[in-house]
Amino acid sequence: MKEMDIGKVARWSGLPASTLRYYEEKGLIRSIGRNGLKRVFGESVLQRLSLIALGRTAGFSLDDIAEMLASENGPAIDRQLLEDKADQLDLTIRRLSAIRDGLRHAAVCPAENHLACPKFQRLMGIAAKQAAKSKHTPTPPEKA
Numbered sequence: 001m002k003e004m005d006i007g008k009v010a011r012w013s014g015l016p017a018s019t020l021r022y023y024e025e026k027g028l029i030r031s032i033g034r035n036g037l038k039r040v041f042g043e044s045v046l047q048r049l050s051l052i053a054l055g056r057t058a059g060f061s062l063d064d065i066a067e068m069l070a071s072e073n074g075p076a077i078d079r080q081l082l083e084d085k086a087d088q089l090d091l092t093i094r095r096l097s098a099i100r101d102g103l104r105h106a107a108v109c110p111a112e113n114h115l116a117c118p119k120f121q122r123l124m125g126i127a128a129k130q131a132a133k134s135k136h137t138p139t140p141p142e143k144a
Contacts, residue, residue: 048069
């Protein structure tokens with residue numbers, strides 16, 4: 001399997017052809033030509049798509065990933081960038097673990113209601129602080 005059209009790459013990678021075209025537009029992957037109207041890719045595109053998937057799973061932006069993949073000699077991944085991302089993930093894991101533990105406690109808490117539970121109150125406080133930091137506080141629905 002030396003060359004694959006975009007449909008075959010889509011099947012092998014599980015990505016829609018539109019995503020592959022977008023990745024090509026962003027410079028993340030390159031076609032090696034066309035077969036009629038269809039783009040044709042070398043089989044190395046599957047490895048690049050795996051690297052892109054790993055980067056996305058780790059929380060890197062497509063721009064970060066494009067920069068890592070820009071080298072003609074293969075991926076040039078900044079080790080400090082990886083270390084920083086690992087630190088961010090550690091922080092996220094700790095935060096999510098605390099939330100998970102709070103939710104589990106709330107599920108079995110003997111308090112009359114959740115708002116009477118001090119641990120649940122702390123959980124709500126943590127959530128409110130994080131929402132304020134991320135500025136993703138949901139807006140209340142408008143009344144008709």
